[in-house]
Amino acid sequence: MINQQLLTSPHRHDGSSVRTKMLWVCVSLIPGIACYTWFFGPGILIQCLLAIVFALLVESVLLKIRKQKLSVFLLDGSVYVTAILFALMISPFTPWWINFIGICFGLVFAKHLYGGLGNNIFNPAATAYVFILLCFPVAMNQWPSAIDGPSQETSIKNSFKYIFLMPHDSYSENNYDSTSSATPLADMQNRLAAMEMVNEIRTSSQYGNYAGKGWEWVSIFYLLGGIGLIALGVISWHIPVAILGSVFAFSLIFNMYDTNLYPSSLFHILSGGCILAAFFVATDPVTASATPIGKLIYGTIIGGLIYAIRSWGAYPDGVAFAIIIANGLVPMIDEYTRPYIIGEN
Amino acid sequence: MSELLLILVSTSVANNLVLNYMLGIDPLLATSRKTGPAINTCLFMVFTMPVVSVISYTFNIYIFEQHVPDYLHLISTVIIIAVTVMVTGLIIQRLSPNIYIRIEKIIPLMMVNSTLLGLVLIEKKYVYSMISALFSGLGTALGFCLILMMFVSIRKKLDNPEIPIPFQGIAIIFITLGILSLGFMGFSGISSP
Numbered sequence: 114m115i116n117q118q119l120l121t122s123p124h125r126h127d128g129s130s131v132r133t134k135m136l137w138v139c140v141s142l143i144p145g146i147a148c149y150t151w152f153f154g155p156g157i158l159i160q161c162l163l164a165i166v167f168a169l170l171v172e173s174v175l176l177k178i179r180k181q182k183l184s185v186f187l188l189d190g191s192v193y194v195t196a197i198l199f200a201l202m203i204s205p206f207t208p209w210w211i212n213f214i215g216i217c218f219g220l221v222f223a224k225h226l227y228g229g230l231g232n233n234i235f236n237p238a239a240t241a242y243v244f245i246l247l248c249f250p251v252a253m254n255q256w257p258s259a260i261d262g263p264s265q266e267t268s269i270k271n272s273f274k275y276i277f278l279m280p281h282d283s284y285s286e287n288n289y290d291s292t293s294s295a296t297p298l299a300d301m302q303n304r305l306a307a308m309e310m311v312n313e314i315r316t317s318s319q320y321g322n323y324a325g326k327g328w329e330w331v332s333i334f335y336l337l338g339g340i341g342l343i344a345l346g347v348i349s350w351h352i353p354v355a356i357l358g359s360v361f362a363f364s365l366i367f368n369m370y371d372t373n374l375y376p377s378s379l380f381h382i383l384s385g386g387c388i389l390a391a392f393f394v395a396t397d398p399v400t401a402s403a404t405p406i407g408k409l410i411y412g413t414i415i416g417g418l419i420y421a422i423r424s425w426g427a428y429p430d431g432v433a434f435a436i437i438i439a440n441g442l443v444p445m446i447d448e449y450t451r452p453y454i455i456g457e458n
Numbered sequence: 459m460s461e462l463l464l465i466l467v468s469t470s471v472a473n474n475l476v477l478n479y480m481l482g483i484d485p486l487l488a489t490s491r492k493t494g495p496a497i498n499t500c501l502f503m504v505f506t507m508p509v510v511s512v513i514s515y516t517f518n519i520y521i522f523e524q525h526v527p528d529y530l531h532l533i534s535t536v537i538i539i540a541v542t543v544m545v546t547g548l549i550i551q552r553l554s555p556n557i558y559i560r561i562e563k564i565i566p567l568m569m570v571n572s573t574l575l576g577l578v579l580i581e582k583k584y585v586y587s588m589i590s591a592l593f594s595g596l597g598t599a600l601g602f603c604l605i606l607m608m609f610v611s612i613r614k615k616l617d618n619p620e621i622p623i624p625f626q627g628i629a630i631i632f633i634t635l636g637i638l639s640l641g642f643m644g645f646s647g648i649s650s651p
Contacts, residue, residue, distance in 0.1 A: 243643075
């Protein structure tokens with residue numbers, strides 16, 4: 114009642130379209146991708162390119178089957194964003210066929226069976242990632258260690274070897290060189306389960322000042338891109354603030370309860386896919402809640418689930434799971450936070 | 459206390475009856491069209507599941523395991539569930555007729571349904587006392603209600619003509635359940651011993 118704004122007709126279109134918004138999302142991901150490449154080698158660029166090619170292929174086949182116009186839907190840019198976000202969530206060492214399976218699942222089951230862009234309930238990139246994480250757990254746990262600048266181990270040649278030449282049947286950790294390791298989150302989870310203390314674990318070489326070495330900088334660059342998106346008005350501040358705020362609050366409470374068992378707030382925010390999800394994946398306008406209060410509730414649910422799955426679940430990072438569950442709750446949130454029309458009971 | 463809390467969380471989200479065991483889909487689909495019937499089903503579940511859980515645990519420990527041969531366990535569990543549901547219905551009718559009118563139609567649907575039988579059979583793995591049986595029943599009921607209330611809202615979005623014709627109706631509902639179940643698999647690891 115207090116902040117009610119009276120909006121009367123005529124309304125003017127502000128000139129924004131799906132294409133410009135998606136273009137800005139891609140542009141704002143560039144600093145993050147550049148930093149990722151600096152620390153973890155060019156494998157991620159190959160994954161992005163592969164994902165885009167696969168996504169265009171799958172999307173055009175699906176549009177052909179559904180008898181839709183190729184030019185309109187291929188150029189709107191949403192499929193590129195899905196592909197890039199998916200590629201950023203998987204490891205740079207993922208074999209090409211896993212990338213392909215993920216893209217297929219995401220676009221077919223999460224997008225086109227619901228009627229294409231604008232009708233989907235679940236985020237295609239998050240669904241694709243969850244599917245391959247559940248199907249290929251060993252391949253999804255091979256991550257490169259952070260190295261400053263170009264190096265032999267994460268060179269283009271080695272990345273090609275991992276992505277294209279890995280034998281399909283003999284998937285074991287022995288096939289990788291010493292470059293691969295668990296992510297800091299997974300390492301933290303395993304060693305906490307083995308009764309080590311947080312401070313003790315943090316002294317090992319793969320941790321930096323706040324979170325994992327390298328990962329913290331990648332997250333900070335994603336954050337810069339995300340703030341740029343908010344400044345440009347492409348996304349609203351509600352969802353990122355709610356997600357990061359709730360992760361911060363939950364981890365602060367548990368960290369204060371026992372410093373040895375629960376890592377600090379900054380560690381949680383700067384590691385894994387927390388910032389990427391908060392600014393780029395969860396803010397997908399189709400699958401996120403539409404009302405301002407709904408956005409805050411939606412973000413808080415995601416933040417709480419991320420923290421719960423990371424701390425007590427079996428998976429090291431629960432970002433994609435949290436987004437899928439929250440997407441399922443969005444219709445309910447929207448229904449109960451919808452503003453009433455004047456005169457309605 | 460923390461173990462009871464773990465049972466509550468694990469039965470409501472991690473080992474959700476609908477998404478993890480694929481039980482209780484029939485009442486979910488039958489009553490998720492409108493908010494009214496859905497709330498009635500929720501009320502019924504929250505009343506009945508803890509009662510059924512505790513009573514079948516008691517019968518199982520004190521009567522079946524000692525006096526009934528193995529091959530009759532399943533059939534006697536079914537009978538216990540049917541009788542418990544009927545008696546619970548009668549008690550609710552005596553105590554608060556208003557609520558009874560709302561859940562009257564669900565009672566025959568639930569009496570010989572896999573939902574309650576599945577709950578009782580799964581519980582045999584981890585329930586160790588009367589109070590844990592109570593919490594397990596309550597947690598399962600709350601988990602079912604969560605999914606049911608989610609589905610009432612989701613189904614309004616699934617009546618979309620843009621969905622390809624072969625997948626309209628029941629098919630897209632099952633696909634949605636499947637993707638939700640992928641999401642809930644993230645809770646694996648939060649489970650009772």
